[in-house]
Amino acid sequence: MDASPQEFDRVLSSMCTRPHPEARAAAERFLADNPGDPATYPAIADLEDRAVDTLAEVTGLDDPAGYVASGGTEANIQAVRAAREVAESDTPNVVAPESAHFSFNKAADLLGVELRLVPVDDDYRADVDAVGAAVDDDTALVVGVAGTTEFGRVDPIPELGLVADEADACFHVDAAWGGFHLPFTDHDWHFGHAPVDTLTIDPHKVGRAPIPAGGFLARDADTLDRLAVETPYLESTAQATLTGTRSGAGVAGAAAALDAQWSAEYEANHERASGNAAYLADELTDRGYDVVDPELPLVAFSLPEAEFEAARDAGWRLSRTGSGEARIVCMPHVTREMLRTFLETLDAARVGAGV
Template sequence: MDATPQEFDRVLSSMCTRPHPAAARAAERFLADNPGDPATYPDVATLEERAVATLGDVTGLDDPAGYVASGGTEANLQAVRAARDRAASGDPTVVAPTSVHFSFQKAADVLGVDLHLVPVDDDHRADTDALAAAIDDDTALVVAVAGTTEFGRVDPIPEVGSIAREAGARFHVDAAWGGFHLPFTDHAWHFGHASLDTLTIDPHKVGRAPIPAGGFLARDEATLDALAVETPYLETTSQATLTGTRSGAGVAGAAAALDEQWPDAYEENHERAAANAVHLAEQLTDRGYDVVAPELPLVAFSLSDAEFDAARDAGWRLSRTGSGEARVVCMPHVTRAMLDAFLDTLDAARVGASG
């Protein structure tokens, strides 16, 4: 095979990163195990229980229900599915800010529910008045985001949770990317801060687990019971996950990544990433770019098409938001030296354009 895995030395826009070495070793050991049949594969099932328990520590939930999913898309779909199946309305809907991940559009399409997207405020966070106004008797689920994909914003989670509870709707928080940064900030975002029913948090992002390793957590086992189907031809006779056969590598890698890094290494990573984001934002501002001040370690800024193309031509993996800003995600592999080299590329592009 002549294909080559992506190197990360110029990857700036991805929310994936190099897995922790201990996680990579664990993943290789459990390549053939299937957590989808825990009675047949009890050792990897034990690792999954351990991973879910630690994710409960991260997200402020004692004795969580949940599992290691394929990623945030699956976890978000499962939250919508659980809300749909437990809804009192015969025509359940989902209300969310426009900043939600595109996986909710997939979930609405696959599950046959209407997704009502409402505007965000001037700082790219959920507008609580707009959310409240969009909710009606058919609303089965209200969604908020703790670390948006485009701008790294944290919605006012307790306030949105109160709105959902008053309406009798379930409440889901997507913390797929932000979940491993937020414990080391002063944001109120997790099960202990608000009346969340379900939450998404992905070990294969900032958690440095190998792909695939998302996380779906629920406040109570009844949520998983509502998702379960019978599996009479397996040793395990029911299954609440969306996929059947699942990755033993993802589960084992997630457990190892959490064991090795929670909480100290994750805190160190957050502090380093936050400092890098501030550094980049300041350097870009000094150069005259319009910068969206970072809340979590993600920097969005204005960038001309010529400079964007020059950066891409120089090998930088860079993307734009839906409204056109370039975005840099300060993942664990992103170093200060990388960011300074990226700034050098932009400086050269500007000189070339003016000369």
């Protein structure tokens, strides 16, 4: 095979990154084990339990229930599915801010529930009053985001939790990307801060586990029981995951990444990434770009199309938000030197355009 994987030296907008070396080695070792049948593959089942225990520590969950999913999309779908199973309405709906990940659109389509997307406030966070106005007797789930994909914003999680609680609805927090930054901030975002029922957190993003390694966590085991189906031809008699057969690579890689980095290396990464985001935001502001003040290590800013295309032509992997801002995610592979080189690319494009 003559194809080569993507190098990360010019990847700026992706929420994927290089796996930790120990996670890569563990993934290769358990590549053929199937966590979908834990009775047949007990070693990988033990590693999954270990990963879930650490994710619970990260997210303030005392008695963890959950599993290593394929990613945030699966975890978010499972949250909607679990809420639908306990909803008393025949026409359940899910209320989420318009900043929610597009996986909720998939979930609504697959599960036959209504998705109500409500406006965000002027700082791109969920508008609690708008969420409250959209909730009714048919609401099965309220969603908050802790680290939005486009702007890195953290919704007011405790306040959204109260809205869900008053509506007798389940409450889900999507911390797929932000979950490995937020423990080192003063935000209120997890099971210990609010009446959160389910939570998404992805080791294969900032956690530096190999893909696929998402995380689905639930406050109690009953939630997983609601998702379980019988599996009569396996050694294991039931399965709560959305997928069936799963590679042990994601599970083992997640366990190894967590063992190697929680919590000191993750804290160091957060501090480094936050410093890089602040540096980039200041440099862009000094050059006259309109920059959205970074909350977590993600920088969104206005970028004229000619300069955007010049950056892409120079090999930078760069994307825009739905409203048009360029976005740079300060993942573990993004270094200060990379950002300086990127700024040099923009400077050259501005000179060429006569700016």
